[in-house]
Amino acid sequence: MHDIPYLTMRRGIFFFRRRVPGLSTCLSPVMLSMGTTDRRSAFRLCVQLTAIMDRMLDAATHINLPDAEVTAFFQAELRRELACLRAARVMERMDGSLTAERAVEHRLEAYALRSLVEDGLRDAMPEERLQQLPECQRPAALRMQSNLYRQFMSPRFSEEVLQRARPDKGAAALSEFDQLRLRWAAAEALMAAHDAITRVPLHNGEDACRQAEDFLRQIIGHGGTALGVADETKPPAQMPLMKTAGPNAAVLPEEPVPAGPRLTPGVSLITGRLTANTIHAQRDAAFAQPEVPAFDGEAADAVVERTYGEDLFGTAVRMCRRQQIKQGTKDQKLKTVSLFIFTTGIQLVTDIRPHHIEMFANSLKKDLPRFYWKSPRDRDLTFKELRSGNHAAYADDVGLSRASTDRHATTLKEIIEYAPREGHQVSFGHKIAELLPADDRSDDEKRSVFTLADVQKVFTQPLWSGSKSKARRHVPGPVVLKDHHYWINSLLALTGARRAEVAGLLTTDILEEDGIHFAHIRPNHLRGLKKMHCKRRVPLHPQIIDLGFLDYVDGVRQQGRKVIFIEAVPLRTRAEAEKITDTIAPYDDKFGDVLDHMWRQCLNAAHPGNPAGYTLHSLRHYVNDTLINLRGEDGMRQLVNDIDRRDLMGHKPIDVNEGTYRRSEKPLRPLFEAIKLVPRLEALDCHL
Structure with missing residues (x-):
C-alpha cells in the first residue's frame, strides 16, 4: 500500500526517510533523525514509526465499511457454504463413502468452528470446551481447531475473502479493521453452515415412504394393507388382496414370488446368533455346492444365463475353486469370510459397504482376541460376548498383527473384485487400503533390515x-x-x-x-x-x-x-x-x-x-x-x-x-x- 521506508546515514547518524506515492501534494516527504549511530536500534525505531504512520494514514484516507455491506457479505457466504456442504454430504450418503469415522470428523469440525467463533480465533481449544467431548475425540478436536485456525489466519484465506467481498473494488479502500470484519464474517458463515448441516436432515426418507404408500394404494385400488401399509379407515380383514377386473385392478402372479436374495444351493442365511458354530455350518453348506457342470456337447443343453448365489461363503468358495492355490491358502481365505461375518454380521457380498470394511479392520486390530475360537465355549459366543469383560484371559492379548489385518483385507478385496464376474455389483468406491487403520510405521520400518x-x-x-x-x-x-x-x-x-x-x-x-x-x-x-x-x-x-x-x-x-x-x-x-x-x-x-x-x-x-x-x-x-x-x-x-x-x-x-x-x-x-x-x-x- 505504501512504499518501504529506508535509512540513510549522515555524519554517522541514521535518518528515517519515507515518501508516500500519490500523496505528495498534501504530504511532504518525511525525514527524521533517529538520534543513534547503531543501525540495529535505528531499524527498530524505523519499524515503530512506520506502524504509527500507517495507522494515521488509515484514519485519514480510508472510509469505514457500512454494516449493511458486511451483513450482505455474511449472507452470501452462508448461502455459498451451505450449497457446497450440502452437495458434499449428499454425495457421501449416495456413494457409500460416509463412514462412521468420517461422520465423527464432520461433527468435530462443526464443534471446532463454533469454538473459534464463540471463544475467538485461537490455536488451541479452551480447556472447558474440550472437556465436554469424550476423551477419545479430544486429540482429533485439537488437531481440527489448529488446522482451521491456520486456515483462517493465512494470507491466502484473507485474499480470497476480499476477492469475494469486493471483486471490483478490491481491498485498496479498506482499513485493516474492515478487512478483519470481512474475514470474521466468512468464519462465522462457515461455522453457521457446518452447524446447520449437522442439525437438518439431508435425506427425504419420510417423503419417500409417504409417496410409496400413496403409490401402492393407487395400484391396489382399495387403500388396502399390502406389504404392511395400513389404511386407518378400514380393518385389515375387510381388505383382502385378490385379482380383480378393471383398469385399476392389481395384477399379481397366481403364485407368490419368494422374497429375499439368491443363495447358493444348500446355503441359508443365519437369522439368530452369529457364532463360530453357526458361521461354520454355513461355510460347510457352501463347500457342498456342486461344481458347475461342463458342457456336454448338446446344443439343447447350452446355458446362456447362469445365476449364482449372493452369499459371501458361496462366492468365496467358487472363487477359490478357480484359483490355483494350495488348500491351506483356500482355508485362510474362508477364515477371512468367517471373521468378516462374525464381526460385521454381513452375509451377502452385495451388502458390503465401505464402513463394513472399516469396522472389520478396526475389530481385528483392537477387539479380536488373538487366540479366538480355541475352546468349544468360544465357538458358541457372539463377537460381543467374546470381547466382553467376561473374557479376562484375553485382556492382554487382543488384536491381530498389521500383517494379518492386511492379509484379511486383501482377501476381501479379491472377493469384491470377483463378485461382478457372477453378476453381483458391489457398491464400493474406495480402495481397501484407505479404510484400514492408519499404520504408524514408515515404509522402511515395515520390514526389518539386518545389520x-x-x-x-x-x-x-x-x-x-x-x-x-x-x-x-x-x-x-x-x-x-x-x-x-x-x-x-x-x-x-x-x-x-x-x-x-x-x-x-x-x-x-x-x-x-x-x-x-x-x-x-x-x-x-x-x-x-x-x-x-x-x-x-x-x-x-x-x-x-x-x-x-x-x-x-x-x-x-x-x-x-x-x-x-x-x-x-x-x-x-x-x-x-x-x-x-x-x-x-x-x-x-x-x-x-x-x-x-x-x-x-x-x-x-x-x-x-x-x-x-x-x-x-x-x-x-x-x-x-x-x-x-x-x-x-x-x-x-x-x-x-x-x-x-x-x-x-x-x-x-x-x-x-x-x-x-x-x-x-x-x-x-x-x-x-x-x-x-x-x-x-x-x-x-x-x-x-
Whole structure:
C-alpha cells in the first residue's frame, strides 16, 4: 500500500526517510533523525514509526465499511457454504463413502468452528470446551481447531475473502479493521453452515415412504394393507388382496414370488446368533455346492444365463475353486469370510459397504482376541460376548498383527473384485487400503533390515561353522555339511536374491561369461518369477566360489540331475522336478518352505527372541541397504550407482528410458564389481 521506508546515514547518524506515492501534494516527504549511530536500534525505531504512520494514514484516507455491506457479505457466504456442504454430504450418503469415522470428523469440525467463533480465533481449544467431548475425540478436536485456525489466519484465506467481498473494488479502500470484519464474517458463515448441516436432515426418507404408500394404494385400488401399509379407515380383514377386473385392478402372479436374495444351493442365511458354530455350518453348506457342470456337447443343453448365489461363503468358495492355490491358502481365505461375518454380521457380498470394511479392520486390530475360537465355549459366543469383560484371559492379548489385518483385507478385496464376474455389483468406491487403520510405521520400518554384525552372528551358527552330525546340525562340532541349507542361505546373504529364485535354480542356470560366473535367474518349470523384470543375471560373490559352490554344481551335473537344490522343491512336485518341460510355473511365494524351520532355529539361536523381527527376506533388504550406503573415501561419492543396484536386485526400472532403451542382458562387469563390495561372511572363511 505504501512504499518501504529506508535509512540513510549522515555524519554517522541514521535518518528515517519515507515518501508516500500519490500523496505528495498534501504530504511532504518525511525525514527524521533517529538520534543513534547503531543501525540495529535505528531499524527498530524505523519499524515503530512506520506502524504509527500507517495507522494515521488509515484514519485519514480510508472510509469505514457500512454494516449493511458486511451483513450482505455474511449472507452470501452462508448461502455459498451451505450449497457446497450440502452437495458434499449428499454425495457421501449416495456413494457409500460416509463412514462412521468420517461422520465423527464432520461433527468435530462443526464443534471446532463454533469454538473459534464463540471463544475467538485461537490455536488451541479452551480447556472447558474440550472437556465436554469424550476423551477419545479430544486429540482429533485439537488437531481440527489448529488446522482451521491456520486456515483462517493465512494470507491466502484473507485474499480470497476480499476477492469475494469486493471483486471490483478490491481491498485498496479498506482499513485493516474492515478487512478483519470481512474475514470474521466468512468464519462465522462457515461455522453457521457446518452447524446447520449437522442439525437438518439431508435425506427425504419420510417423503419417500409417504409417496410409496400413496403409490401402492393407487395400484391396489382399495387403500388396502399390502406389504404392511395400513389404511386407518378400514380393518385389515375387510381388505383382502385378490385379482380383480378393471383398469385399476392389481395384477399379481397366481403364485407368490419368494422374497429375499439368491443363495447358493444348500446355503441359508443365519437369522439368530452369529457364532463360530453357526458361521461354520454355513461355510460347510457352501463347500457342498456342486461344481458347475461342463458342457456336454448338446446344443439343447447350452446355458446362456447362469445365476449364482449372493452369499459371501458361496462366492468365496467358487472363487477359490478357480484359483490355483494350495488348500491351506483356500482355508485362510474362508477364515477371512468367517471373521468378516462374525464381526460385521454381513452375509451377502452385495451388502458390503465401505464402513463394513472399516469396522472389520478396526475389530481385528483392537477387539479380536488373538487366540479366538480355541475352546468349544468360544465357538458358541457372539463377537460381543467374546470381547466382553467376561473374557479376562484375553485382556492382554487382543488384536491381530498389521500383517494379518492386511492379509484379511486383501482377501476381501479379491472377493469384491470377483463378485461382478457372477453378476453381483458391489457398491464400493474406495480402495481397501484407505479404510484400514492408519499404520504408524514408515515404509522402511515395515520390514526389518539386518545389520552387518547381526548377519555375521547368524552365520557363526553350527550349520555353517561346524556341527556334531547331520542329525544334530545345531550342536557345535567338526562336521561342515554343505547341503541345500548351507548353500541357499549363503547365496541369499551374498547376492540379495529372493528365496524362490535361488531354491529353483537349475544346473543350466549357473553359467560363465568373460571369466565371470553368474546365476541366470529366469522362469523355469519349477517356479516362475514375481515379475518379468525380475529376470536377470547375478554374478556369484567371490566367497561363494571360494567355498566350492561351482564344484557342488558340477557334482549335481555328474549325477545326471537338473535341479541344483532338489531338497528345496515342495514335496508334492519333487518327483516330477527332474522332468524338464516347456510349461512355466506361476510365481509361488511358498516355494522353498522346507528351508524355514532350519533357518528359524539358526536365527533364534543367534538372536534369542528375535527382538528386531528379522526374517529370511531381511537378507535381501540387507544387501540392498549395503549397496545403497557404500561410499568412497570422501564419504559422499556413491560406490554403486542406482541403475546397477536395481539390475542386481531385480527391481523395476524407474522410467521408460531405463526400462526400454537397454539390452535385456545387462553388462556383467559392473554388476560383478558391485557384488564384490558385499562383505564376506567371516565365519565361513574359517573352513577355506
